[in-house]
Amino acid sequence: MTKIIAKELKLKFVETLNEIDSFSYLDGNPFSISIYGNEFYVFLKNISPAYFANSPDITRVQLPFSDHFIKIQKDGKLFIILGYDAANDVFVSWNPELIQGRLNYKQNVSLYSRNSLQSNVKPGQFLEGYLSNNEKILLFRRELLSEYFQNISTLFHQVDKQEIDVFSNAPTLNKIRSIDDPAVLEKIKPLLQRNKLLESIEYCTKNYQHKYPEMSFRDWYGIVNELYIEYQTQ
Numbered sequence: 327m328t329k330i331i332a333k334e335l336k337l338k339f340v341e342t343l344n345e346i347d348s349f350s351y352l353d354g355n356p357f358s359i360s361i362y363g364n365e366f367y368v369f370l371k372n373i374s375p376a377y378f379a380n381s382p383d384i385t386r387v388q389l390p391f392s393d394h395f396i397k398i399q400k401d402g403k404l405f406i407i408l409g410y411d412a413a414n415d416v417f418v419s420w421n422p423e424l425i426q427g428r429l430n431y432k433q434n435v436s437l438y439s440r441n442s443l444q445s446n447v448k449p450g451q452f453l454e455g456y457l458s459n460n461e462k463i464l465l466f467r468r469e470l471l472s473e474y475f476q477n478i479s480t481l482f483h484q485v486d487k488q489e490i491d492v493f494s495n496a497p498t499l500n501k502i503r504s505i506d507d508p509a510v511l512e513k514i515k516p517l518l519q520r521n522k523l524l525e526s527i528e529y530c531t532k533n534y535q536h537k538y539p540e541m542s543f544r545d546w547y548g549i550v551n552e553l554y555i556e557y558q559t560q
Contacts, residue, residue, distance in 0.1 A: 327385070327441075328413040329372040335410055336370055342471045356394055356405070361475045366406050366422075367398050373409040373418060373439060380558045383442050383521045385411075387418075389428075389435040399426055404478070407437060411444045418444065419464045419474070421482040439463055442521050452481065456547050458555055500540055505530070505549060518554045526550045 330338075332355060343349045343361065351359040356369040369389070376384040387409040389395070398405050405425050409418040418439045428435050443455045443465055452474075453465040464481055466474060474481070505511060510533060514526040527546045534541065 327373065327375055327411075329374070330410075330412045332370070335372065335412075338410075338468060339368075339370055339408075339471065342468055343475075346472060354394075356392075356398065358403070364475075364478075366404050366475070366478075367401070368406045368408065370408050370410060373411050373444070375441075376436070376438065381555065383440050383523075383554075383558075385409075385439045385441050385444065386436045387439075389437070391434065406478070409437065409439060411441075414444050414447065415468050416444050416447045416465055417468060417471070417474075419466075419481075421462060422478070423482065424461070439465070440523070442523050446524055454544070456544060456551065458551055460548060500538055501545055502534075502538060502541070503549065505553070511553075514550070514553070515557060518550070518557050521554075523547075523550060523554055526554075 336355060336357075340351060343359075346361060348363060349359070349361045351357060351368075356367050359366055359368055371387040371389075373385045373387055375382070376386045378384050387407065389407070404422040406422050407420050407425055410416075411418065420437050438457055440455060443453060443463075447453045447465045447467055449467060450470070451466065452470065455463045455465060457463065462482060464474075505514075510530065514529055517526045517529070527543065527550050530546050530550060531541070531543070
């Protein structure tokens with residue numbers, strides 16, 4: 327996986343935002359920025375393969391042990407982690423409201439993504455992805471950094487998992503949580519074995535669109551991703 331040196335990565339970040347009048351930044355990494363009247367801490371890191379033998383699609387960034395995190399946690403500003411995929415010129419972002427609770431002063435902390443998602447981000451698009459624990463990640467091309475910081479307060483807004491479970495059991499919604507149709511499984515298994523998650527989701531959406539019209543992309547992603555992990559570990 328293509329990587330660039332840390333100074334070049336920060337230069338790309340700064341150059342992309344430098345035309346915004348309200349933008350300013352400090353040295354270092356992590357570092358403080360001010361933009362659109364808000365202040366954030368930002369940490370930039372190249373995305374790397376996670377080196378899971380049975381799951382080659384999984385990528386990650388690692389937060390190293392750092393005394394800086396003590397100050398960040400006490401300061402109260404949102405801490406933005408941006409993983410960079412140099413090959414696709416794409417950033418991956420994790421929910422900043424969840425990041426602070428994971429900062430660990432004794433060991434590295436890993437944040438995960440998927441190469442198949444990173445390589446499918448289209449220009450002008452904020453692509454949502456969901457990890458196996460149902461956590462949302464956001465992927466976007468570098469050109470959307472300005473829009474990302476403009477809308478950060480709403481981009482990660484999501485229904486609480488407990489509310490999702492309640493809604494899923496409500497009689498007004500017609501949804502499923504797993505696929506047990508052998509014909510469908512036979513169709514998507516070879517796709518998933520070739521890391522084609524989006525094609526598998528598209529097939530399920532079309533196949534079940536009349537029977538389960540209320541199923542969202544997120545719903546299908548959760549089901550298909552579980553199957554993907556299962557097939558990769560067989």
